[in-house]
Amino acid sequence: MVAEFRRHTLAGEMLVLQLAIVVVVLLAVAGVSLTQSAATFNRVEGRRVTALAEQLAANPLVRDGLARALPQEALAPLVNSTQTQSGVTSVTVADADGRIVSSTDPTVLGDRLPLGEGAARGRGWSGPLTLDGSRELVAQVPVLGATDENLGVLLGTVMVGEASPTVWQRLSGASSYLLAYLGVASGLGIAGSWLLARRVKRQTLGLEPREIAGLAEHREAMLYGIAEGVVALDPQARVTLVNEVGLRLLDLPVDCVGKSLSELGVKGRLRDVLTGAQEIPGHKGDEVVIRRGRVLVMNRMTVTKDGRHLGSVTTLRDRTELARLEREMGSFRSSSELLRAQAHEFANQLHTISGLIQIGEQDEVVRYIRALSRHRQSLDMTLSRRVRDTAVAALLMAKASLAAERKVSLRISESTALDRLAPEDAADVATVVGNLVDNAVDAAAAPGEPGDREAWVEVELRQDASSVEIVVRDSGPGVAPELAREVFSHGFTTKAAQEGERGIGLALTRLVCERHGGEISVTNTPDGAMFTARMTVSHLADAVAEGATP
Incomplete structure (x- = not known):
């Protein structure tokens, strides 16, 4: 069963089909040739036998013999000579009663002559007729009297017949090159069918119909x-x-x-x-x-x-849904990063204090602790005074510790002023600030910068009655001019802009700003890059008032 299935390949089926088509075409050509040959024979031979029959019917010997009822021997020489000279198959003469009185076939003497439709009414007629089991194309012409005694009287009928050729004779007679033509056409058809089968086999990569159907089904299921x-x-x-x-x-x-x-x-x-x-x-x-x-x-x-x-x-x-989840987790991630950075910072400070105690510098320990306390209080007071939203302030605290680990100073601009925001707006503002600060820190801490140049990032938050503007500057190399217009649609980060890698930080920032009816842009300054984002937000007091409205 398997071997039988393998033999019926697509190429084999197409070859058989093409060969069948070639055979049908050849049979059609042969049929047309036979039809044309038959039409030509009826036209040409019909005219010839009609002319012979008319000539014989007008012969005075035939008229005289039929008028006087002469015996068969009187007309036999004329009938036989007509057949011999013209090469027709049969010549027959019948009297007025339709009885054959002379014929090239002696066996039909005395029989009645089968008459065609026109000849039965005294007119000439030509057409196919079956005589003694053979098919002939015959012409029947009436013999009319020409003397004063029998002028116009029907004396008898003359019939001249030519045997119809067989199918093989018609094919061979249609054209002397017909068989050669059919042979060449058959060879070309077979060769073309074989080449077509091979081409189809190559185009289908050797696959059979069932395999192609299976691949199509698998593709649909997979896609x-x-x-x-x-x-x-x-x-x-x-x-x-x-x-x-x-x-x-x-x-x-x-x-x-x-x-x-x-x-x-x-x-x-x-x-x-x-x-x-x-x-x-x-x-x-x-x-x-x-x-x-x-x-x-x-x-x-x-x-x-x-x-x-x-x-x-x-x-x-x-990744839109994933980006939303990342944004919601931003505050938690910032808190964890802040704890990690502060733990690292506290560990370093404790090591310093432990070393001072071990060398007996107790006074220096006190001064060191006071300096750390003043620095912490100064940073906390600066953030709490200028950034009143706790989520954004906590984020900036975390980013300050992380930037310090990378030897980058995070500054808060003296023009910064941000009130408390609605929780939803605060999360989005924190997302934008966090992404922009991360990119700025990456750019400021990029390798290859001069060693005596200070690496810094400055954040400025400005707020009016309905919107917040976020400006982040850095001391990095800036954004390449060819990327400045498409950096947000491409999804580059500032680090990616330098190294050719891709990210979604700025893409998320752009989405958040557009959702709040704002925009984001980037320009280059003498010190580095400056990102400016604008967003429409609600104050916490407005949000509370809306929630309290019945």
Whole structure:
């Protein structure tokens, strides 16, 4: 059973089908040739036998013999000579009663002559007729009297017949090269069928129909059963495949398959990632794209076969929900980082105090502790006086300790003034501040800076009746001019801007600002980069008043 199934391959089935088509075409050609041959025979031979019959019917010997009822021997020489000279199959003469009185076939003498429809009414007629078991094309012409005694009187009938050729005779007579033509056509048809079968075999990669159907079923199950989006493009940037998740994430129409990215209105960063226009050689990592409020992580793979570029396949993952969870966890992470940094700082201070005690410098211990206390009180008072929102103040405290570990000074601008915010707005402001400070610290602490240059980050928070403006400056190298406009849509961090890596910190910052009806921008200053974010927020008093309104 298995061996029988393997013999019936797709290429074999197509070869048999093509051969069957060739045979049908050859039979049709042969049928047309037979029809044309029959039509030609009836036309040409019909005229010839009619002319012979008319000539014989007008012969005075025939008229005289039929008028006087002469015996068969009187007309036999004329009938036989007519057959011999013309080469027809039969010549027959019948009297007015329809009895055969002379014929090239002696066995039919005395029999009645079968008359055609026209000849039975005294008119000439030609057509096929079966005589003694053989099919002939005959012409029957009446013999009319020509003397004064019998002028116009029907004296008898003359019939001249030509045997119809067989099928083989018609084929051979149709054209002397017909068989050669049929043979050449058969050879070309067989060769073409074999070549077509081989081509189909190559194009289907040797797969049989059942295997192709199985692959199609598996592909459908895989594409529509996974939680990731999949988009396939051909070399002309036309969509050849997309699953439901991909349609939803990219907001594409249902009938997008077959359309180009330009027709679908896909441009900018998303188009560059899908087409690989700005792909870094050797880079196979994920790309971050912001698409209509979603943070999408995309991975593009080029598809090649035998050195031919067939297109690309891109997978998409929606990280918007994960970004939201990261933002909600930001305050907890900041607190833990603050505790870790403070524990590290306290451990260093305790080691210093322990060393001073061991060497007997008790007075120095007192002065050291007083200096630490004044520094802590100064920082706490500065933050508490200028930043009244506890979530944002705690975040800045944590970032100050973390920046100190990396030898970066975190400054709070003297122009900073922030009141308490509604809890939801405070969390979003803290997210923006945290992301911008992290990027600024990375830039300020970047290697390769001069050793005598102080690394610093300055934060300035300004607030009016309905919005908050966040300005973060750093002493880093700044943002490259070619990235300044697209840095937020690309999802770069300041460190990534220098090293070519990707992140989502600034992408999240942009999403938060846009959700609050604000914006974010970056400019370069003589000292480094300056990020400016604006957000619409509610004061805590306003939020409480709204909550108390019945």
